[in-house]
Every structure is written in structure tokens, then in C-alpha cells.
Amino acid sequence: MTLTATHIGPTVIRRALPVTALLLALVAGGVLSLSTGGRTDVGLWQLFSPDGLAASVLADIRAPRTLVAALLGINLGIAGLVLQAVTRNPLASPSILGINQGAALGLALSLILPGLAGAAQDVMAVAGAIGAGAITFAIAGGFSGKTDPMRLILGGMAVGAFAFATVRFTYTLDDDIARTVVRWTVGDITDIRWPAVNRLAWVAVPGLLAAFALSHRLNLMAMGQDQAQGLGADPRVTLSLGALIAAVMAGVSVTVAGPIAFTGLVVPHLARFLFGEDNRVLVPTTALIGAALMMVADGLSKILTAPIEAPIGVIAALIGAPWFLWQTLRRDAFQ
Amino acid sequence: MMTRTLVSLFGLSLAISITLYWSLTAGAVDIPLQTVLNTLFDLDGEQQQFIVNRSRLPRSLIAIVTGGALALSGVIIQALLRNPLASPKIVGINSGAALAVLLATLLLPSLPPVWLPLIAGVGGVIAAGIVYLLAELRSVSAARLALVGIAVGMTADAGVDFLLVTADSYAVSAPLVWLTGSLWGRGWSHLATVWPQLVVLMLACLAMAHRLDLIRLGDTQAMGLGMNIRVERFALLGLATFLASISVSAVGVLGFVGLMAPHIARKLVGGRHVVVLPVAMLTGALLVLLADAAGRSLMPPIEVSAGILSAMFGAPFFIFLLLTTRAERTQ
Numbered sequence: 031m032t033l034t035a036t037h038i039g040p041t042v043i044r045r046a047l048p049v050t051a052l053l054l055a056l057v058a059g060g061v062l063s064l065s066t067g068g069r070t071d072v073g074l075w076q077l078f079s080p081d082g083l084a085a086s087v088l089a090d091i092r093a094p095r096t097l098v099a100a101l102l103g104i105n106l107g108i109a110g111l112v113l114q115a116v117t118r119n120p121l122a123s124p125s126i127l128g129i130n131q132g133a134a135l136g137l138a139l140s141l142i143l144p145g146l147a148g149a150a151q152d153v154m155a156v157a158g159a160i161g162a163g164a165i166t167f168a169i170a171g172g173f174s175g176k177t178d179p180m181r182l183i184l185g186g187m188a189v190g191a192f193a194f195a196t197v198r199f200t201y202t203l204d205d206d207i208a209r210t211v212v213r214w215t216v217g218d219i220t221d222i223r224w225p226a227v228n229r230l231a232w233v234a235v236p237g238l239l240a241a242f243a244l245s246h247r248l249n250l251m252a253m254g255q256d257q258a259q260g261l262g263a264d265p266r267v268t269l270s271l272g273a274l275i276a277a278v279m280a281g282v283s284v285t286v287a288g289p290i291a292f293t294g295l296v297v298p299h300l301a302r303f304l305f306g307e308d309n310r311v312l313v314p315t316t317a318l319i320g321a322a323l324m325m326v327a328d329g330l331s332k333i334l335t336a337p338i339e340a341p342i343g344v345i346a347a348l349i350g351a352p353w354f355l356w357q358t359l360r361r362d363a364f365q
Numbered sequence: 366m367m368t369r370t371l372v373s374l375f376g377l378s379l380a381i382s383i384t385l386y387w388s389l390t391a392g393a394v395d396i397p398l399q400t401v402l403n404t405l406f407d408l409d410g411e412q413q414q415f416i417v418n419r420s421r422l423p424r425s426l427i428a429i430v431t432g433g434a435l436a437l438s439g440v441i442i443q444a445l446l447r448n449p450l451a452s453p454k455i456v457g458i459n460s461g462a463a464l465a466v467l468l469a470t471l472l473l474p475s476l477p478p479v480w481l482p483l484i485a486g487v488g489g490v491i492a493a494g495i496v497y498l499l500a501e502l503r504s505v506s507a508a509r510l511a512l513v514g515i516a517v518g519m520t521a522d523a524g525v526d527f528l529l530v531t532a533d534s535y536a537v538s539a540p541l542v543w544l545t546g547s548l549w550g551r552g553w554s555h556l557a558t559v560w561p562q563l564v565v566l567m568l569a570c571l572a573m574a575h576r577l578d579l580i581r582l583g584d585t586q587a588m589g590l591g592m593n594i595r596v597e598r599f600a601l602l603g604l605a606t607f608l609a610s611i612s613v614s615a616v617g618v619l620g621f622v623g624l625m626a627p628h629i630a631r632k633l634v635g636g637r638h639v640v641v642l643p644v645a646m647l648t649g650a651l652l653v654l655l656a657d658a659a660g661r662s663l664m665p666p667i668e669v670s671a672g673i674l675s676a677m678f679g680a681p682f683f684i685f686l687l688l689t690t691r692a693e694r695t696q
Binding site for chain 1: 450512517523531620667669670676677679681684688
């Protein structure tokens with residue numbers, strides 16, 4: 031008994047603080063995202079005194095947008111966490127490896143080809159994400175057993191640059207949709223309604239469960255590919271499963287909000303900083319941090335430059351790009 | 366060797382002439398060669414003053430000048446960093462220059478455009494300074510340096526995106542086209558603000574060929590041969606930064622030209638900078654001219670930015686370099 035008291039006790043206290051802070055951040059993010067927007071007279075109190083228009087602003091415009099921000103944070107955060115674990119590379123993330131841009135290319139092609147709509151667009155985006163991820167892994171030598179960390183990142187950059195140039199090429203040819211592209215390509219959720227929430231949730235929930243089921247194998251990956259093999263977890267299987275989860279979660283997110291960069295990079299880092307290295311703990315906490323962070327980003331996107339809204343992806347990039355720079359400068363980033 | 370260089374120079378000049386002809390005749394309106402010649406040399410017969418003289422000729426000349434400048438910048442940077450993956454874009458110069466120019470156009474709308482090349486240069490110097498300091502302070506690997514450069518570039522890009530989407534849409538519609546690396550709407554006034562500086566810098570660069578050879582040997586060898594390595598590096602980096610930044614102020618972010626042209630030149634004529642520099646310069650001019658003409662004639666009247674085309678060809682080229690560069694250089 032005393033043993034558990036001395037061992038579990040400090041752990042619980044050590045965990046309780048960040049967990050409480052995280053839950054508070056989640057609530058604060060939700061409130062911030064719900065109570066900001068063009069109509070300053072609309073706030074949370076509409077929940078209690080429903081009066082026609084203001085209540086419908088909250089229910090039909092703000093609530094779905096807030097939920098989409100949270101779900102994007104979950105999807106991209108988990109995708110980044112899984113990618114960082116399977117590649118054992120702290121710089122990996124859906125946008126850095128070109129997966130987001132591949133999804134954008136798949137989506138762009140589905141808009142050009144006639145007769146594809148709804149679910150088919152999601153399928154095309156996920157196919158693009160898988161294709162881009164596979165090319166990046168191939169460049170890094172991942173299918174021969176050992177990935178080169180530098181080639182993974184630089185190859186991903188080049189794959190992303192190519193896919194994105196092709197996206198812009200496709201749009202240049204179709205004038206009707208060209209106008210919306212700039213906002214979409216930086217990640218925009220201004221015109222989100224409830225159907226988008228459903229689409230994201232249908233991916234977020236199974237994705238979370240799958241990532242959690244995989245988390246033990248991810249822990250084994252961290253010990254090194256040979257050790258993981260020795261313990262009965264073939265690293266190539268873990269890599270393929272992880273990449274599939276990441277591609278689906280990132281791909282569907284891209285169809286809803288465009289290729290939002292850096293969320294998938296930053297969120298897992300914060301989770302590891304707060305909760306350590308165990309992926310079984312990191313999967314749920316990464317999801318919560320992702321949700322909180324993106325709701326805050328959504329709130330900021332409405333406040334910072336009011337009355338013009340800065341798309342959420344731009345806010346994420348303003349926070350994430352300097353973070354990425356700092357990570358590349360760290361002495362131990364590649365050891 | 367000598368004949369090879371001469372053949373390369375001659376071949377490239379010929380290719381540039383042919384592409385220039387294509388660039389002047391192709392686009393939303395097809396103009397026959399005779400009309401182009403009539404217009405250029407003011408001969409009798411049908412002329413197309415506006416399209417040829419006001420639109421296609423100046424932008425073709427801008428393509429030639431900036432392409433040459435970007436290529437020379439790439440040669441210097443690859444030699445300085447002894448890194449085949451390096452280029453002005455990878456080192457973050459292009460994005461830094463773009464951010465500075467965009468800030469200047471939005472914050473100081475009354476600023477005369479003659480200042481833009483200088484402002485672009487300042488932005489490029491800041492971005493390159495960060496990357497270069499890192500290379501000086503810590504001995505970092507070639508690939509790592511490319512990574513830091515990309516990160517600096519992405520940070521500047523995030524700022525560019527933020528300015529673009531939040532500024533009032535009227536003010537950014539012109540910078541938006543320019544930023545994607547397009548020569549659309551570039552005229553004589555744009556050429557006038559950049560060509561004198563670029564020509565001077567390009568001549569200075571050609572005069573530095575011997576020093577680049579020494580630098581490429583490595584620091585110790587170069588010092589043993591009597592070079593003040595720090596001063597030389599500083600001067601060369603400044604030259605490369607201004608060449609690329611001033612080009613950006615005219616044509617926006619045209620990635621990959623500065624990466625591809627030096628490699629093509631070295632494949633053609635070997636490694637000596639006396640010959641690599643002029644050949645790379647012509648190659649860069651050809652690439653940008655080609656991208657601009659192709660972008661205009663693919664699907665007229667729609668124009669595809671030269672920047673989009675150069676990325677679609679340049680990114681696979683970069684991957685190819687990444688895969689073929691010897692392992693110890695990327696580690």
C-alpha cells in the first residue's frame with residue numbers, strides 16, 4: 031500500500047496539474063471561439079435566452095465552426111503524432127511530408143473531373159495523401175527498412191512543392207474556382223456548416239481509436255526498429271498502419287479546410303513536453319491539445335484583424351513556422 | 366574543353382533566340398513573325414505596337430535578365446555552401462525578399478517603385494543572414510542547412526500569407542499575381558528599375574569566377590592560397606543575395622531556377638567557374654523565358670505563372686538531386 035502511495039501519488043499530482051490546465055484551456059478555447067465573430071452582440075448567453083436571429087447565429091454558424099476547429103486539431107494532431115512516432119523524426123508532420131499537399135492535389139483533381147462529389151472527393155483526397163506519403167517514404171528509403179531522416183524531410187518538402195504547384199496549375203485552368211483558391215490553400219473554415227462537422231467526426235473517432243490501438247506498437251518503434259522487430263512488432267507493419275491512419279485523418283481534413291500546415295507538427299510536441307513519451311498517454315492528450323489550440327486559433331483569427339478574418343491556417347502558420355525554425359536549430363534534433 | 370564551352374554558349378544563345386521568337390509570337394493573340402519584325406524595327410506593313418512593344422518585349426527581357434541573375438546567385442550559393450541542394454530559394458532569400466516588398470507596398474503605398482529592389486535586397490539579406498550565421502557559428506551538414514533555410518523561408522511565407530489574406534483585397538490583387546512568380550503585367554518601368562543593378566551585379570559576379578574556384582576547394586586550401594576567406598565569403602554572399610532579391614522584386618518568387626541552372630551548366634561544361642558562370646547565366650535566362658512563354662501559350666487566354674511551371678519541373682529535379690547526391694553529403 032505504502033509502495034503505491036509513494037509511487038502513484040506523485041505521478042497523479044504531476045499529471046493532475048497539466049490535465050487540469052488542459053481542460054481549462056479546452057473550455058477557454060471553446061468559449062473564445064463561440065463568442066467571437068462579426069456580430070459582437072452574440073455570445074454564449076444566447077444558449078439560455080434563445081431569441082431568434084442571435085440564437086441561430088450561435089447554433090448554425092458559430093457552433094459548427096468551433097467544432098470543426100476542434101476536430102481539425104484532433105485529426106491533424108493525431109496524424110502528426112503517429113507520423114513522428116513511426117518515422118522516429120520530430121520534424122515529421124502531414125504538411126512537412128507532403129501528405130496535406132497530396133490530399134489537396136487529389137481534391138483538386140476530383141473537382142476538375144466531372145461526376146465526382148461528396149464521398150468521392152474524400153476518397154480522392156485520401157488517395158492523394160497516401161500517394162504523396164508513399165513517394166516521400168520511398169525517397170527516404172523507408173521501404174528498404176531504414177529511413178534517412180534528412181531525406182524524409184527534404185523529400186517531403188519537394189513532394190509537397192510539386193503537388194501544390196500542380197494544384198495551382200489545375201486552378202489556373204479553371205477560372206470559376208480560382209477566386210476562392212487563395213483562401214482555401216491557406217486553410218479557411220469561414221463558411222463551415224454542420225455537414226462538415228459530421229464528415230470530420232466520422233474520421234476523427236475511428237482514427238483516434240485506431241491510433242490508440244496502435245499506441246503500444248508506436249512505443250516499441252521508439253526503442254528502435256531492430257528491438258521492435260525482436261519484440262514481435264514488425265516496424266514495416268507499424269509504419270504502414272500509422273501512415274494509413276495519418277493519411278486518412280489528414281486527407282479528409284484537407285477536403286474540409288484546405289491544407290493547414292504546422293498544426294500536426296506543433297501539437298504532438300506540446301503533448302510530449304507536458305506528458306512525456308508514452309504514446310498510450312499521448313494519443314488522448316494530443317487530441318485534447320489539438321482541439322484546444324485550434325479553437326483558440328479560430329478565436330484569434332476572428333479577433334486579430336477584425337473586421338477582416340485571417341483564415342485559421344494562417345494563424346496556425348504564424349505560430350507554427352517559427353516553431354519549426356526553432357526545432358531545426360535545436361542541437362539534438364537529429365541525433 | 367574550349368570547344369565544348371563555345372558550343373554550349375552558342376547553343377544556349379540560339380535556344381534563347383528561338384524562345385524569344387516564340388515568346389513574342391505566342392499568347393492570347395497569335396502574331397506572325399513578319400508583324401513582330403515590322404514592329405520591332407519599325408518596317409512598313411502591319412504592326413502590333415501595343416502587344417509586342419508594350420507587353421511581350423519588356424516581359425521577355427525581364428525574364429532573360431532575372432533568369433540570368435537567379436542562376437548566378439544559385440552558382441555562388443552552391444559554391445559557398447559547398448552544397449548541391451542549395452539555391453537562393455532554399456536559403457530563404459526569395460521569401461525574405463518577397464515579405465519585405467509586400468510589407469513596403471502595403472505600409473507605404475506612396476513609395477516610388479525605384480526603392481523596391483533595395484527593399485527586396487534588405488529582406489533577402491536578413492533571411493540569408495540568419496542561415497549564414499548558423500553556417501558560420503556551428504559546422505552544420507549540407508542537408509541541415511537546407512532545412513534551416515526552408516524553415517526561415519516558411520516563416521517569411523507565413524507572414525506573406527497573413528498580409529495577403531488580411532489586407533484589403535484591392536491593395537493585394539497586384540502583389541498576389543506577382544508573388545506566384547509571374548511576369549504578367551510587367552512592363553518597361555519594371556525593367557527599368559532592375560536592369561542597371563542586375564547587369565552591374567552580374568558583371569561583378571563573372572569577375573569573381575577565380576575566387577569561387579578557390580572557395581570551392583575548402584576553407585583551409587583557400588586560406589593557404591592567400592585568400593581572406595571571411596571577407597570573400599561575405600562579399601560573395603552579399604552579391605548572391607542582392608542578385609536573387611532584386612530579381613524577386615521584379616518577378617516574384619521563382620523557385621528552382623537558381624537550383625537547376627547551375628547543375629545543368631556544370632553538366633554541360635564541367636566545374637570551372639570561368640565557364641560555369643556564363644553558361645549558367647544563359648541557362649537561367651533560357652529557363653525563365655521558356656517558362657513564361659510556355660505559361661502563356663499552354664491554354665490561351667489563361668496564363669499559367671512561370672513560378673508554377675518552374676516548381677512543377679524543379680521539384681522532381683530536386684528529388685533527383687537528393688537521391689543521387691552521395692550519402693555522406695546529406696547526412
